[in-house]
Amino acid sequence: MDIKGLIIDLDGVLTKDKALTPFPDSQDFISFLRKKNIKFKIATNNSLYTPDNLVKKLNKNGIKIDKDEIITPLLVIPDYLRKKDLKELFVIGSEELKSFFISEGFTVKNSTEVKAVVIGQDKDFNFEKMKIATTSIKENNAEILALNKNLITKDDDGLLFPGVGSVASMFSNATKKDYIHFGKNSDEYNKKLFEYFKDTPKNKLGIVSDDLFTDLKPFKDMGIFTIFITTGKYKVKDITEDFKPDLIVKSLSEIVDKLS
Amino acid sequence: MDIKGLIIDLDGVLTKDKALTPFPDSQDFISFLRKKNIKFKIATNNSLYTPDNLVKKLNKNGIKIDKDEIITPLLVIPDYLRKKDLKELFVIGSEELKSFFISEGFTVKNSTEVKAVVIGQDKDFNFEKMKIATTSIKENNAEILALNKNLITKDDDGLLFPGVGSVASMFSNATKKDYIHFGKNSDEYNKKLFEYFKDTPKNKLGIVSDDLFTDLKPFKDMGIFTIFITTGKYKVKDITEDFKPDLIVKSLSEIVDKLS
Incomplete structure (x- = not known):
């Protein structure tokens, strides 16, 4: 070896x-x-x-x-966003994740008027976010960008939840549009x-x-x-x-x- | 004609x-x-x-x-649940949906100790529900029962959201277990x-x-x-x-x- x-x-x-x-x-x-x-x-x-x-x-x-x-x-996705000129983002994820994109010069919006839906782990995931994401993708042709393609993840309390890849595939199924990932x-x-x-x-x-x-x-x-x-x-x-x-x-x- | x-x-x-x-x-x-x-x-x-x-x-x-x-x-699923002896359910859906299953004689629990995860439209969908559902399915082999297989749905405010089928497929992806539907x-x-x-x-x-x-x-x-x-x-x-x-x-x- x-x-x-x-x-x-x-x-x-x-x-x-x-x-x-x-x-x-x-x-x-x-x-x-x-x-x-x-x-x-x-x-x-x-x-x-x-x-x-x-x-x-x-x-x-x-x-x-x-x-x-x-x-x-997160060391990978900013280059992609800049290359494709995707400046306005709807971010599903932690507050720290949102701050990261802002500090990298992107606009993080809580609306459907965005160019991409970025999906990370989000303990505050809810119906409102599902609506904004789905509508952005289907009506405004926003890209679906998953931070990784993990299927399942374990929380600190031992409970399991759908990984970022599984959440991305839900939006992908709903909108009939493929997602790409950066994991x-x-x-x-x-x-x-x-x-x-x-x-x-x-x-x-x-x-x-x-x-x-x-x-x-x-x-x-x-x-x-x-x-x-x-x-x-x-x-x-x-x-x-x-x-x-x-x-x-x-x-x-x-x-x-x-x-x- | x-x-x-x-x-x-x-x-x-x-x-x-x-x-x-x-x-x-x-x-x-x-x-x-x-x-x-x-x-x-x-x-x-x-x-x-x-x-x-x-x-x-x-x-x-x-x-x-x-x-x-x-x-x-809802005129279809109770027969299936009785036939397969699935008495304890985790229900993702409206309060009216939960009351329906209770009135039909099932036990609706907010825990992972259930035999089936029943998925309907849920405007209060959140991370906690994702954890209970995923853990029930993966650890306790609960069945994934979707009330329909709609891919996308429109809310009254004009915004779109993932249909019951898309939500079910998220849990299906995460747990590598198929879902069945009753729509x-x-x-x-x-x-x-x-x-x-x-x-x-x-x-x-x-x-x-x-x-x-x-x-x-x-x-x-x-x-x-x-x-x-x-x-x-x-x-x-x-x-x-x-x-x-x-x-x-x-x-x-x-x-x-x-x-x-």
């Missing part, structure tokens, strides 16, 4: 809840990668926090990283991710994630070494015939042992 | 808003059908009102019909509808509706004479190559003229 570059999932891998509480061995893992000169990027679908705040919170919680060591959908394995996201690793050969790249289906399998298909960690939402019993990860570990420390 | 039985859509055909305000010629149309001995059934996907209240409101608004002249998803063209609904017309040959049956795609086309495929009325959500320009109705009218009075 000769790994020179590592893609690291965040939720369920380095952190265990929405407050970004780290696992006990998360910082040791990062320190080990630095010592071994293994280039890494924390690749997340998180859209609750801005990239800046995500880095701040992780550092405060003891996971010491720089901003260029992280990639989130892991979207064209835009992966382009940015692999630019970062452009000096690392694909066969020296690894990924560690708790998500068998939307993370590990697609990266395996690209020839990347896949490490399945069971600290997150899936367990060993969830592995199907369809895809076997290259390595299964119970903790980040176990990866350190293997790479030492 | 020899019509002996007529299926009549409600919303956009006999009535024009959620308060069930009739078009000026609605009652004359019903009176004409009675005089000509044309057997009719008002077939709606409405799940905001109980069948009893729907009949009461129509009568009060001047459309004089009996309960056996109407069919709604027009579901097995259960059509079985009840065609029992009513069992003495009328299919080639003497007609349908009048404002919905080209989910109403008229499937009934045309069954050999039923299709009358497209442009008083509702679709216009003549919405007709595609895929399906041409047998007759296009601008009002119910025009049908009276043709059938006289």
Whole structure:
């Protein structure tokens, strides 16, 4: 196992809840990668926090990283919006998400007169928002832009809810218009991710994630070494015939042992 | 045009808003059908009102019909629930909808410990309901039961929102579990509808509706004479190559003229 570059999932891998509480061995893992000169990027679908705040919170919680060591959908979508001249947005998501788009120079409106409906996680989702989004898309031809294509998500209280991708597909079904996303394995996201690793050969790249289906399998298909960690939402019993990860570990420390 | 039985859509055909305000010629149309001995059934996907209240409101608004002249998803779903012994329900929908299930002997719970998630139109839809529904389905294997499969719906303020079918498909995507529905063209609904017309040959049956795609086309495929009325959500320009109705009218009075 000769790994020179590592893609690291965040939720369920380095952190265990929405407050970004780290696992006990998360910082040791990062320190080990630095010592071994293994280039890494924390690749997340998180859209609750801005990239800046995500880095701040992780550092405060003891996971010491720089901003260029992280990639989130919010580091990807602004380029797309500018390229397509989509300036006026209806945003389904946290107040922090709305502030992010405003700080990036976009206009966030609570009306159907917009060019795009941006969909992130939203604990204040309601009927009024459904109406504004649907009408913007159907009557004003607004684009449907999902921050990721996650099907299902777990809240801190243990309850499940439809992921951003499932919410986007509801609007897509209603309006008969496709949605595009900016999460892991979207064209835009992966382009940015692999630019970062452009000096690392694909066969020296690894990924560690708790998500068998939307993370590990697609990266395996690209020839990347896949490490399945069971600290997150899936367990060993969830592995199907369809895809076997290259390595299964119970903790980040176990990866350190293997790479030492 | 020899019509002996007529299926009549409600919303956009006999009535024009959620308060069930009739078009000026609605009652004359019903009176004409009675005089000509044309057997009719008002077939709606409405799940905001109980069948009893729907009949009461129509009568009060001047459309004089009996309960056996109407069919709604709520006249169909209780049999299914009893047959499958699904007694405990989480209901997404109006307070009237919840009361209906209670009056039919079911237990309506605001928890994930249920056997089925019943989905109707809900102007108080929110994140909390999304969590209870998703968790019930994924963790407790609750069935996803949609009252109809409408893709999109228009509110009285002119804004559009995802139809019951689109909301059901969101939960279906999130949980990787299919949903079934009880609206027009579901097995259960059509079985009840065609029992009513069992003495009328299919080639003497007609349908009048404002919905080209989910109403008229499937009934045309069954050999039923299709009358497209442009008083509702679709216009003549919405007709595609895929399906041409047998007759296009601008009002119910025009049908009276043709059938006289």
